[in-house]
Amino acid sequence: xxxxxxxxxxxxxxxxxxxxxxxxxxxxxxxxxxxxxxxxxxxxxxxxxxxxxxxxxxxxxxxxxxxxxxxxxxxxxxxxxxxxxxxxxxxxxxxxxxxxxxxxxxxxxxxxxxxxxxxxxxxxxxxxxxxxxxxxxxxxxxxxxxxxxxxxxxxxxxxxxxxxxxxxxxxxxxxxxxxxxxxxxxxxxxxxxxxxxxxxxxxxxxxxxxxxxxxxxxxxxxxxxxxxxxxxxxxxxxxxxxxxxxxxxxxxxxxxxxxxxxxxxxxxxxxxxxxxxxxxxxxxxxxxxxxxxxxxxxxxxxxxxxxxxxxxxxxxxxxxxxxxxxxxxxxxxxxxxxxxxxxxxxxxxxxxxxxxxxxxxxxxxxxxxxxxxxxxxxxxxxxxxxxxxxxxxxxxxxxxxxxxxxxxxxxxxxxxxxxxxxxxxxxxxxxxxxxxxxxxxxxxxxxxxxxxxxxxxxxxxxxxxxxxxxxxxxxxxxxxxxxxxxxxxx
Amino acid sequence: xxxxxxxxxxxxxxxxxxxxxxxxxxxxxxxxxxxxxxxxxxxxxxxxxxxxxxxxxxxxxxxxxxxxxxxxxxxxxxxxxxxxxxxxxxxxxxxxxxxxxxxxxxxxxxxxxxxxxxxxxxxxxxxxxxxxxxxxxxxxxxxxxxxxxxxxxxxxxxxxxxxxxxxxxxxxxxxxxxxxxxxxxxxxxxxxxxxxxxxxxxxxxxxxxxxxxxxxxxxxxxxxxxxxxxxxxxxxxxxxxxxxxxxxxxxxxxxxxxxxxxxxxxxxxxxxxxxxxxxxxxxxxxxxxxxxxxxxxxxxxxxxxxxxxxxxxxxxxxxxxxxxxxxxxxxxxxxxxxxxxxxxxxxxxxxxxxxxxxxxxxxxxxxxxxxxxxxxxxxxxxxxxxxxxxxxxxxxxxxxxxxxxxxxxxxxxxxxxxxxxxxxxxxxxxxxxxxxxxxxxxxxxxxxxxxxxxxxxxxxxxxxxxxxxxxxxxxxxxxxxxxxxxxx
Numbered sequence: 001x002x003x004x005x006x007x008x009x010x011x012x013x014x015x016x017x018x019x020x021x022x023x024x025x026x027x028x029x030x031x032x033x034x035x036x037x038x039x040x041x042x043x044x045x046x047x048x049x050x051x052x053x054x055x056x057x058x059x060x061x062x063x064x065x066x067x068x069x070x071x072x073x074x075x076x077x078x079x080x081x082x083x084x085x086x087x088x089x090x091x092x093x094x095x096x097x098x099x100x101x102x103x104x105x106x107x108x109x110x111x112x113x114x115x116x117x118x119x120x121x122x123x124x125x126x127x128x129x130x131x132x133x134x135x136x137x138x139x140x141x142x143x144x145x146x147x148x149x150x151x152x153x154x155x156x157x158x159x160x161x162x163x164x165x166x167x168x169x170x171x172x173x174x175x176x177x178x179x180x181x182x183x184x185x186x187x188x189x190x191x192x193x194x195x196x197x198x199x200x201x202x203x204x205x206x207x208x209x210x211x212x213x214x215x216x217x218x219x220x221x222x223x224x225x226x227x228x229x230x231x232x233x234x235x236x237x238x239x240x241x242x243x244x245x246x247x248x249x250x251x252x253x254x255x256x257x258x259x260x261x262x263x264x265x266x267x268x269x270x271x272x273x274x275x276x277x278x279x280x281x282x283x284x285x286x287x288x289x290x291x292x293x294x295x296x297x298x299x300x301x302x303x304x305x306x307x308x309x310x311x312x313x314x315x316x317x318x319x320x321x322x323x324x325x326x327x328x329x330x331x332x333x334x335x336x337x338x339x340x341x342x343x344x345x346x347x348x349x350x351x352x353x354x355x356x357x358x359x360x361x362x363x364x365x366x367x368x369x370x371x372x373x374x375x376x377x378x379x380x381x382x383x384x385x386x387x388x389x390x391x392x393x394x395x396x397x398x399x400x401x402x403x404x405x406x407x408x409x410x411x412x413x414x415x416x417x418x419x420x421x422x423x424x425x426x427x428x429x430x431x432x433x434x435x436x437x438x439x440x441x442x443x444x445x446x447x448x449x450x451x452x453x454x455x456x457x458x459x460x461x462x463x464x465x466x467x468x469x470x471x472x473x474x475x476x477x478x479x480x481x482x483x484x485x486x487x488x489x490x
Numbered sequence: 491x492x493x494x495x496x497x498x499x500x501x502x503x504x505x506x507x508x509x510x511x512x513x514x515x516x517x518x519x520x521x522x523x524x525x526x527x528x529x530x531x532x533x534x535x536x537x538x539x540x541x542x543x544x545x546x547x548x549x550x551x552x553x554x555x556x557x558x559x560x561x562x563x564x565x566x567x568x569x570x571x572x573x574x575x576x577x578x579x580x581x582x583x584x585x586x587x588x589x590x591x592x593x594x595x596x597x598x599x600x601x602x603x604x605x606x607x608x609x610x611x612x613x614x615x616x617x618x619x620x621x622x623x624x625x626x627x628x629x630x631x632x633x634x635x636x637x638x639x640x641x642x643x644x645x646x647x648x649x650x651x652x653x654x655x656x657x658x659x660x661x662x663x664x665x666x667x668x669x670x671x672x673x674x675x676x677x678x679x680x681x682x683x684x685x686x687x688x689x690x691x692x693x694x695x696x697x698x699x700x701x702x703x704x705x706x707x708x709x710x711x712x713x714x715x716x717x718x719x720x721x722x723x724x725x726x727x728x729x730x731x732x733x734x735x736x737x738x739x740x741x742x743x744x745x746x747x748x749x750x751x752x753x754x755x756x757x758x759x760x761x762x763x764x765x766x767x768x769x770x771x772x773x774x775x776x777x778x779x780x781x782x783x784x785x786x787x788x789x790x791x792x793x794x795x796x797x798x799x800x801x802x803x804x805x806x807x808x809x810x811x812x813x814x815x816x817x818x819x820x821x822x823x824x825x826x827x828x829x830x831x832x833x834x835x836x837x838x839x840x841x842x843x844x845x846x847x848x849x850x851x852x853x854x855x856x857x858x859x860x861x862x863x864x865x866x867x868x869x870x871x872x873x874x875x876x877x878x879x880x881x882x883x884x885x886x887x888x889x890x891x892x893x894x895x896x897x898x899x900x901x902x903x904x905x906x907x908x909x910x911x912x913x914x915x916x917x918x919x920x921x922x923x924x925x926x927x928x929x930x931x932x933x934x935x936x937x938x939x940x941x942x943x944x945x946x947x948x949x950x951x952x953x954x955x956x957x958x959x960x961x962x963x964x965x966x967x968x969x970x971x972x973x974x975x976x977x978x
Contacts, residue, residue: 089539102538109532111539210538214766243541244768321766324571327582328536332632347575370573370761379763 004029005171006487009228012174013076016059019067023056023079026174027123030081034125034172037490042147043167045086046094047126052081055123062121076231078121083167083176086127087134088114088219089208097210098130098142098160101329101354103336111208112243113177113219113236120235125173128163132356133326134184134212136160137428138418141358146415149191150488151454155412158188158428161222165192168222170490175223175232181213182314183407183432185220186444190407190457193446195474195484196222197229198432200465201439202247205240211325213318216436225484226443226474227256233467247465254468259476262296264469266460267400271307272431277409284448284456285406288477292404295476302400304392309385310434311426316369316382317437323366326359361422386437393438393461401469403461406431407444411454435461443470446483455483494690494728496721497698498656499612499648501685502663504673505619505639506551512618512640513542513585519635521622522679526633534638536580541767544569548616548640549771551672552592553781555642556614558666558788561596563778567615569765574758577632578621586617586643588762592771598646599790600662601808602654609659610647617641642673648687648698653714653721660684660710661812665789669814677709684713689734690724699724699734704748706740716741720748792817800824800832809840815855822861823868830869838868842882846889858892859885867895879952880904907954910962913946916954917962920945921970932971939963 004012004026015021031049038044059079066074084090087097089107096102110118118124131141139147139162147162149155150170157166161178165188168176178185180198189196197220204219211217221232237251268289273282289299331337331350338349355363369378396403408428418425435442440461447458462470478484508518514533533540556563570588596611621637623630644663650656664682667675675682689701704720707713719741724734738757739748787795789811796807796817811817820839824832843864847854867888871881876899884895884904899905907913920942921928931938946959 087539095538097538105538107532107537107539109537109540206539207541208539211767242543244543245541245766320763323761324573324581324583324763327573327575328538328580330575330577330582332577333535333580334537343577367761370763372759372761375761375763 003171005033007174008224009080009174009231010076012080013078013231016063016079017067017074019063023059023063023081023123024053026079027052027056027081027125030125030173033170037170037172040148040153040490041150041166041170041172042145043128043163043170043172044083044126045096045098045129045142045144045163048093048124051093052123052125055118056081059121059123075120075235077117077235079123080121080174081123081125082117082232083125083128083164083173084114085161085164085176085178086130087179087210087212088177089210090114090124090127093127095127095210096144097134098132098144099355099359100143101335101350105334107208109208112205112240114208117177117232117235120231122235128161128167128176130163131160132359133210133322134160134179134181135322135358135362137183137187137425138413138415139163139188140415140419141356143356148415149412150490151193152412152452155414155454156191158191158408158412160184160188161196161220162188164222165189165194165196168192168194168224169488171487175221175228177232177236178220178222179209180218180220180432180436181216181318182436183429185222186407186432186442186457186459187428189222189444190446190455190459191412193455193457193483193486193488194222195225195229195443195445195478196220197233197467197470198435198442199233199237199467200247200441201436202245203251203441203465203467204236205243205246207240207242211321213321214325215321216314216318218436225478226445226471227478229443230254230256230471230475233471237467249465252468254471256471256475259295259479261292261473261476264292264297264402264473265400266292266297266299266402266404266473267302267396268299268404269302269304269307269396271304272405274409274430277406278411278450280448280450281406281408281410281456285404285458288447288458289404291477291481292473295480297473299404300400302396302403304389304396304403304434306385306388306392307434310389310437311430313382313385313389313437314429314433315365315426316378317386319362319366320369320379321366323363323370326355326363329355358422389434390438393434393440393463397463401462402473405459405461407457407459408432411450411452411456431459440464441467441470443474445474445478446486447481448483449486455486493693494725495651495693495695496717497648497689497691497701498650498717499687500646500650500656500659501687502644502646502660503683504642504644504667504675505681506548506642507671507673508545508547508551508640510545510547511638512545512548512616513638516638518639520679521633521636521639524635526624526631526635528635530634530637534580535634536582542585542765544768544771545640549592549773550781551640551670552614552616552642553773553778554670554672554785555644555667556593556596557778557782557785558670559593559596559598559611559614559644561593561611561614563593563773564590565773565775566590567592567771567773569768569771570762571765573761576620577630578623578637580621580634580637584618584620585765585768587615590770591615592773598659598662598666600658601804602658604652604654607655607658609649609655612645612647613643614645615643617643648689648701653717656686656717657710657714660713662789665812669786669788680708683707686713686717688717688720688724690721690728699728700736702734702736702748703738704741705738705751706742708743712741712743715746716748719746723748786814800836802833802836806833806836806840810836813854815853819854819861819864823865826862827865827869830865830872834872835865835868838871838881838885839864842885846886850889857889859888863888863895870895870899874906874908874955875899876904876906877953877956880906904953907950908958910958913950913954913958913962914966916946916949917959917966920949921966928967928970931967932974939967
């Protein structure tokens with residue numbers, strides 16, 4: 001029998017329905033794969049094998065009933081082993097955000113996205129590694145050690161959903177949930193050669209997603225292909241009364257049959273091909289656009305004139321929101337406490353001692369940007385420019401249906417390469433931040449390899465709530481190419 | 491000596507009596523006596539990943555108050571995060587409103603002994619309450635029952651110029667909150683909390699002096715005393731040519747002084763910014779109209795109506811309308827017996843009846859005396875079926891037992907003696923029994939007639955019609971005098 005872990009999600013789903021394989025077998029295969037490779041990758045912060053096997057048994061029981069009695073088809077996620085980024089709460093399971101300040105915290109509630117995925121029959125293998133509080137682009141900022149890129153263990157998997165990307169890329173699971181505040185699903189998907197969806201702001205509930213930058217945070221997912229991602233998206237998307245920013249709009253069904261993209265207008269923003277970017281990335285993305293054209297799409301150059309302002313705007317808004325979001329970690333109600341003389345000293349000891357460097361840097365940046373006398377110049381101004389960036393996208397989407405661009409200026413970099421220079425690390429997100437500021441969805445998928453045989457990714461962006469067209473275009477591309485079928489040898 | 495005028499503004503926080511909290515489904519409980527942390531969830535304890543959802547009922551309650559205070563309602567208002575660290579604030583920020591409050595530019599009218607007042611309202615906004623710290627020996631505990639309870643903040647302009655203004659404004663506002671059925675407005679339980687800002691200026695000046703903020707005002711009495719103290723303290727400083735420091739002071743009830751808490755330099759930088767977890771609050775003007783149309787008659791309007799419709803004095807009307815159940819009780823009593831003078835009903839209500847209620851600590855809507863029984867009682871006194879003394883006795887009895895006043899009058903034989911012959915017989919009997927006093931009366935000590943009156947009433951067991959007794963006594967004495975003269 002073939003190695004079950006090399007199947008795509010949809011292939012595994014078909015075998016489950018036909019009864020050729022059980023969820024328990026799939027789950028055990030994934031747990032074995034994790035057992036074999038996790039020491040090299042470090043994709044997980046917590047494994048939940050007992051929970052997974054229990055869920056798998058429940059899923060199998062339902063599948064057996066369904067095969068016997070028929071009725072409404074079960075979702076394609078039914079019985080499928082998945083991983084969850086450790087910023088999403090799962091009741092009773094440790095949820096750390098990659099931070100010592102939440103070590104030992106077990107939420108008494110489950111994130112809406114996770115709950116919906118479980119309700120759709122998915123089997124949870126564990127919680128994946130992340131940059132601390134999702135702040136980073138390499139997963140090196142995890143307090144529990146970095147994750148390694150399955151394609152080259154000396155390189156980072158990207159971040160902050162590096163654990164989720166690496167777990168999918170190394171066949172530990174069929175899909176994983178991630179979150180994307182400035183590129184944290186798309187960039188690791190690109191670095192690890194998998195397909196990653198950043199949903200529209202408001203499309204997937206943020207309830208139970210431990211907040212970093214609340215106006216930018218989105219829940220997304222990673223899998224081997226757009227087709228594999230679609231059932232995950234359908235499981236988690238849709239209005240949630242617990243999240244006041246979630247959209248009431250219904251989630252459309254998406255038909256992925258066929259590769260005809262006739263009439264699809266694709267804009268390629270000239271601002272996304274910058275001085276200093278890796279030439280192979282540029283070439284691969286342009287080639288991918290040509291492939292889309294062969295399927296009937298029409299590509300043209302467009303302009304998103306405020307692109308260069310996205311980075312400074314992001315690094316004011318996200319830290320400002322983070323400075324408030326992370327104020328609750330005060331050692332009063334949960335998490336470890338470093339005792340001290342008095343309350344003030346206890347705050348200093350705990351927060352000073354248990355937050356990592358990058359988290360502290362962003363809290364200070366954000367606190368400063370919101371301070372009396374600086375608010376207008378920083379936060380107020382950043383909000384105005386954010387409106388301009390949003391306007392860039394709105395204007396562009398009057399003329400095109402999709403925007404195609406690179407995910408990151410380079411392929412996966414080496415561990416430690418940007419550690420000494422936070423600004424150079426921030427530049428890794430320069431192509432992904434604008435979508436978060438504009439609230440639009442994006443999908444990243446592999447479009448080639450560089451000379452070091454590292455995956456290159458391309459991203460497509462669509463108008464707000466336009467995920468359907470993202471899936472159609474990415475899926476059509478993957479119908480006629482095979483980059484997404486490549487697997488690292490481990 | 492320069493003469494100073496105090497300039498006072500109030501900041502009022504009132505917990506709203508909604509069923510559930512501002513941003514989660516936890517029931518609002520009486521945090522002064524509920525089991526600590528018995529009404530909490532992951533949202534109101536600020537657990538990671540949780541999000542707020544606005545309680546529409548709290549918005550409706552806030553709109554009621556804002557409309558009753560004649561405010562402009564913002565079609566779009568924005569919640570903001572107010573950032574500071576304290577263990578009773580679980581998220582490390584309070585969700586409040588800052589730049590774009592729910593309502594602005596209103597006013598509250600009321601009467602004081604010195605005349606009519608209009609105090610302008612700067613803003614009305616919604617926020618969430620904090621938890622409570624319980625300090626023990628060497629450690630502190632946190633109770634989050636109150637955390638997330640909807641809190642209405644009402645800020646007045648500094649339009650008050652005496653502690654009397656402040657007292658009447660505060661009681662009027664409390665009365666308003668109760669009329670609108672949005673808050674119990676109980677000050678002792680901390681349901682409504684007042685903070686005052688106080689400054690002095692030369693009388694006649696329009697400038698504003700440096701102000702202090704006075705906190706820890708736990709009762710109306712404490713508020714008045716604290717403000718009197720603070721006005722005096724600032725006056726002393728200014729008189730000696732000193733400068734008042736801008737600071738927050740706390741009222742120390744036991745020592746009767748205000749104590750500096752925080753200087754201007756130590757003031758928090760709250761780093762307000764719009765709450766990204768809540769979209770701007772959109773208020774449908776049609777909803778506002780509906781709430782406006784459903785507002786009950788408010789104390790000011792009711793007072794004016796009581797004066798014009800029932801011909802009460804403004805003072806009596808003000809006493810009756812302060813609490814809505816009292817006003818309702820009064821009108822129910824008047825409606826039961828339109829023949830009885832509303833003034834008499836009002837007098838009995840605010841006099842004898844209030845006395846009994848206060849003594850027993852009973853609210854009028856829990857009293858055993860129905861408005862109907864009460865009206866019957868006052869009617870019996872007015873018709874002179876019983877006299878006032880008996881009326882008090884009967885009121886006391888029905889207050890205890892809840893019976894019918896007519897039955898009690900009958901059972902206890904309290905019906906007034908209105909028969910002139912019976913009264914004249916009593917008078918003659920008393921005069922015959924007290925020749926010495928009658929003699930003194932004729933000798934010119936006319937005040938003795940009052941004593942004789944008392945003797946007759948006593949002989950009648952308190953039931954005689956006092957006016958008839960007086961008239962008959964006068965007549966009898968006159969008759970006696972004449973017969974003496976003619977006999978000489």
